[in-house]
Amino acid sequence: MAHVFRDHQTVAxxxxxxxxxxxxxxxxxxxxxxxxxxxxxxxAAGFGVVSPHAFDDMGTAIAxxxxxxxxxxxxxxxxxxxWRDMRGKFxxxxxxxxxxxxxxxxxxxxxxxxxxxxxxxxxLSDVMGIDARSEVYGAQGMAMMNRVYRLRISSGxxxxxxxxxxxxxxxxxxxxQEIADEMATRIGGRVRELGRFEGRGGLLGAWRAAxxxxxxxxxxxxxxxxxxxxxxxxxxxxxVIGALWVLRVLSGML
Numbered sequence: 001m002a003h004v005f006r007d008h009q010t011v012a013x014x015x016x017x018x019x020x021x022x023x024x025x026x027x028x029x030x031x032x033x034x035x036x037x038x039x040x041x042x043x044a045a046g047f048g049v050v051s052p053h054a055f056d057d058m059g060t061a062i063a064x065x066x067x068x069x070x071x072x073x074x075x076x077x078x079x080x081x082x083w084r085d086m087r088g089k090f091x092x093x094x095x096x097x098x099x100x101x102x103x104x105x106x107x108x109x110x111x112x113x114x115x116x117x118x119x120x121x122x123x124l125s126d127v128m129g130i131d132a133r134s135e136v137y138g139a140q141g142m143a144m145m146n147r148v149y150r151l152r153i154s155s156g157x158x159x160x161x162x163x164x165x166x167x168x169x170x171x172x173x174x175x176x177q178e179i180a181d182e183m184a185t186r187i188g189g190r191v192r193e194l195g196r197f198e199g200r201g202g203l204l205g206a207w208r209a210a211x212x213x214x215x216x217x218x219x220x221x222x223x224x225x226x227x228x229x230x231x232x233x234x235x236x237x238x239x240v241i242g243a244l245w246v247l248r249v250l251s252g253m254l
Contacts (some may be wrong), residue, residue, distance in 0.1 A: 005096065015186075017179055019092035019106075027086035032081040038072055067131050077207050084108040094161075094179070096186050099124055101151075103159065110148065111206035112137070112199065115160040124161075127187045128152040130180050133194035134167070135225045136211055136219065139201025142237070143230035144169065148211075149180045149191075158214075169235045196224060 008014035045068050088108030095102040105118040106202070112135075129152050148163040161180070166172045177191075184191045196217035202209030229232045 003174055003176050005094075005182050008095070011097070013098055015182065016094045017094045019089065021090055022091035024086045027082050027089060029085060031079055031082040034075050034082060038079070039066055039076045041071055041075075077203070081111060081206055082134060084114070085111055094183070096183065101127065101186075103161075103181065105149075105159075105161070109161045110146075110160060112146070112209045113148065113160055113163070113200075113211050116161055120159065122151075122153055124152050126155050128154055129187070129189050130161075130184045130191050131158070131194055132177075132191050133198050135212060136196060136224075136231070137199045137201040138227055139203070139209070140232055141230065142199070142234040143227045144234060145196075145227075145231060147176070149176060149201045151183075155250050166230055194218070198223065198227065 003017060003019075005017045006017040008016050047063075048064070087107065088106050090106055090235070091104065092106050092109065093102075093104045099197050101122045101124065103118050103120045103122070105115075107115065107117040109115060125156075130149060131152060132147060132149050134145055134147050136143055145167045146163050146165045149161040149168055151159040151161055153159065162176050164176050180191045197212040197213045197216060198219055200210040
């Protein structure tokens, strides 16, 4: 379901968007699972170390230790990303009135851009416009695309507003376009579309990834075609995994 503004309950002519905290529940569950796995693996490794025959075969012990360290490192990186994601989904609101925009935006509302917390009241006369662009990130033969929005103001640096993640995939988040359109209409303009840009992909989708600069050239048609194939491949992996899981469940029921 797309995000939308709603009428303020007590102030006539004022519209407000509030981010539902329920969006953070999935990230919270994933964070707990990551921590449980890390603790479980470390506990099992600890019991193995105190075993009287733990170091009878040093080669096996070293290989097992390396595997455990790699697993803990990967789970730790994932836990950090999930924590940032969960933090970025708690709270957050935008209020539109006839004279100003009030922003209460949490830190971490974008995993890759990683913007700081924003608490601002901006006069409509100070707003220059709203920009939107699509950002493609490729890594490990796969690719994903996000759509990001920023607010340009005459008195300072642009403000990162929000993003829609995983466009065209089975994990696509709700559209933010209606919110951006209403904000643009309130300031007497339209959302300025900047095009498609390529950022630096990273592990786990966002770890060590970097967004494209706001002054770089957009994607060429040839490069966009290549990244589209990668995005289709990435989406198909999710469909195949989901289908295999369903078949496994059904086979267990029959």
